[in-house]
Each structure stands twice: as structure tokens, then as C-alpha cells.
Amino acid sequence: MDKDKIDKKDHILDVAEKIFSDLGFDGASTRMISSEAGVNMAMLNYYFGSKEGLFLAVFERKISSFQTLLQNIGNDDSKSSWDKLDTCIENYVDRIIVNNCFQKLIHREMSLNIRWGLTDKITEFLMVNVNEIKKIFDEGIKNGSFNSDIDTAMITATIFGTKNYIINTPNISSLMFGHDIRDEKYLEEDLKPRFKNYMKRLLRAYLLVEQHDNTTV
């Protein structure tokens, strides 16, 4: 039935996502993926056209599963700019840190920038987050919540860059934090709240420079 077909495609995509994440596009072979998924090699091309088509399909499924989650925080008029910023960061961290394998895959592809159809898709995808943050900053400056001479592009790079650095170079960050950051428990119970706490404080410090007298949050 149609149901089974979708399930099977989904299963292939599950396996492909894992292997692509672990080994990269070139490092992962179609044989590996098909045998791991328990399907015939020809099925990959039958369903997805090519290896790159399979790669794209992995991304599109993942991206569409994200896209629904993050909308409309910036449009909630009941929240202050600070609340919006906090909510945005909370959501972002919760979402991405559990998908850190895929997260690595995304940034390897962006860094390589040789499969253009893919990098364009990823760019479009990532810019949704960037623009959401930017909107909050712009609004916060306009209504006086944030200092007016902040570098919004740079601070945005800091938010995403700090998290990426921790996730994408686990060998380094494990040494820095004194724990294996690939340990699920440590990640969830210690690192995640620590990151949120740190980022909030960092943003408060930067966005309020030269007006420390007002700490009403």
C-alpha cells in the first residue's frame, strides 16, 4: 500500500540521514546506506533519482520538520523584546542541540559549498532563524529596550556561532567544559541550561552597555 511505501522511504531517509551525518556526502556510499536500510541498492535511485537526490530528500524532510516549530514568536505583541529574545534562544537551543549530528552535516555542507542546490536550500533555511532574531533586535532598538548602537549582525553571529562551536568541535569543547559533551545526560541537564543562562547574561550585558543603572528586566 501507499502507507508502506511512505514508511519505507522514510526508513531509508532515516538511515541515510544518520550515515550522511556521520561520514559526510562523499564518505557515505550508496551501498552502505542501502545495506544498512535493508533495501536493494537500486531502490535508492528508483525512489530518489540519484545519491544527491537522496541527500536533498534528507534535507527537505528535516527542514520541513523544523520549519513549523519556530514561527510567530516575533509577532506576539504581548511579549517584551527581552522576552521574545529569551524565548527565541530557548527554542533554538532546545531544537538544535538534540539534532547535533544533522547540525554538523549542515555546517559541513555550508563550509564546502560545492553542491549548490543544497547550499542554497540550507541558506534559505538558516536565514529564517537569522531574520527572526534580526527582527527582534530591530524592534527592540526602536522601542528603546536595547541600546541603539549595537552591531546586530555580529551579535547574531555570536548567538549561532557560540552554539555551533560547542556542537561542531566536541573534542575541543569537551576539554573546555571538562566533560564529554556528547554525553546526552550532561548535555541536557548541565550544558543546555548553562548555555541559555550564559547567553541571556551575555546579551543583557551587551545590549545594555553604558546604562547599567537600569537593570529592570
Add this chain to the structure above:
Amino acid sequence: MDKDKIDKKDHILDVAEKIFSDLGFDGASTRMISSEAGVNMAMLNYYFGSKEGLFLAVFERKISSFQTLLQNIGNDDSKSSWDKLDTCIENYVDRIIVNNCFQKLIHREMSLNIRWGLTDKITEFLMVNVNEIKKIFDEGIKNGSFNSDIDTAMITATIFGTKNYIINTPNISSLMFGHDIRDEKYLEEDLKPRFKNYMKRLLRAYLLVEQHDNTTV
């Protein structure tokens, strides 16, 4: 002569560095490298043993060319903690931004983490920078220059992560900054000073944040 041999090896390493950086380890073929370098394919194995040996050689040459530059800032007693921090960031940005292809290569390898001998080397290499920063922070806290309850691991991740994000996702950051950040002129004349300026201000804001707010961890 020995001189010529070294020159030739160096030329091969130049070409290999470029191609590995552009295409990744798997994406770069030994044929491509040898033909681009104008040498016979067998020479790569003759000189470097294997493809992975060539890859390692590229790293070792690059790393040793860095290592000499950054020592002993932390040991200069004539400088305040703030001066040390500024100098450290200046040096770091100057060094890395011009080598951003290689920089990308490093982080792709760290993210992949499948060639262990290599990631161990890179880890060791990157930790030199991390430890240097950490030393400055620790010292600055001890002598009262910096606030005592700062998260040194996180702020270190912010310093490196912010720069990495800008360099490693040029498609994104170009959109964020409104210019193609791969443009050498823009990078040198605008982005570099902008980054330094931003990072100094960010650090001042965070490291001096007033303590009377109740951000108890």
C-alpha cells in the same frame, strides 16, 4: 638538490592544501592534486606515503607555521589583563581570517571526526589558542580585572565561535552583513576591524557586568 626536493614537496603541499580545502578529503583525488601540481601521481606516495599522509603533512606544515606566532603574550607582565586579551584577539583574527580556506578545512575535519590521528592533532593545535585565552581569563579574574563569576569556557566558545560562524558560513554571513565576505578588500578593510571592535566591546560588557543582579546559577 635537497633544496629543489624541499621546494617540490612544498609546492605539492601548497596545491594539496588548496584542493583539500576546496573539496574536502574525500572530494579531493590524488590525481587531481598531482596533475594540478604538475607531478606524477606516484610522487605523492613516494614523498608522503599515502593520501592520508599527504593530508597530515599539509596540516603539520601549516600548524608549525602558526605555532611560532602566538606564544608568550600571556607571559608579558608589562601588560594588563585587558591589554593581553585585546592583543590576543587582534593576533588571532589577523592570523586566521586570511587563512579562511584552511580554517574551514580544520573545522570540517573536527566535525567529521573520522580520521582520528588528524583530529587529535587539530585538537592539540586548537587547544593552544584556547588555553592561552583561558590563562588570560583566569589571571584577570584573580587580579580583579574581570568579574569573578564569568563563564570562561562559554566566553571562549563565543570568541572562536563567532569568527568561525562568519568564516565558515559565508553564504549566511554575506547576507547578514550585506556584502560578499569573500571579497578580500571588504574583509580586510571593513569586516576585520568591525569584528575586533565588536568583540572588544562585547567582552568589556560581559566581563564587567555588574554583580548586584540575581543571576545565581
Add this chain to the structure above:
DNA sequence: CAAAATTAATCAAACGATTGATTGAAATTG
């Protein structure tokens, strides 16, 4: 309804191309 025709799904096998590596002879060197 039952037989025939069509379609979709799956498979083993093989395709040509490319991979990293190796060989043994030739050329170059000191």
C-alpha cells in the same frame, strides 16, 4: 466475474568510471 493487460516494486548482476596504490623500468643525480 474472470481473463488479460498494465503498472509499480524489487532484485541480482553488471556497467563504465574512478579511486588510492604499486610496479618496474627509465632518467637523473652526485
Add this chain to the structure above:
DNA sequence: CAATTTCAATCAATCGTTTGATTAATTTTG
């Protein structure tokens, strides 16, 4: 001349992809 360097040719292995055949389900037909 002996040692080192370079080369064309070749190696087995693996790559992504394609093929033609087979099965199972669906649709069409009489």
C-alpha cells in the same frame, strides 16, 4: 657506477548508476 628520483602502466577495489528480469498488485477488458 650506485643511489635517488621520476615516470608510464597497471593493480585491485570501490564508486554511483543502469539494466533486464521477476514478482505482486491494480486496472482494463470481454
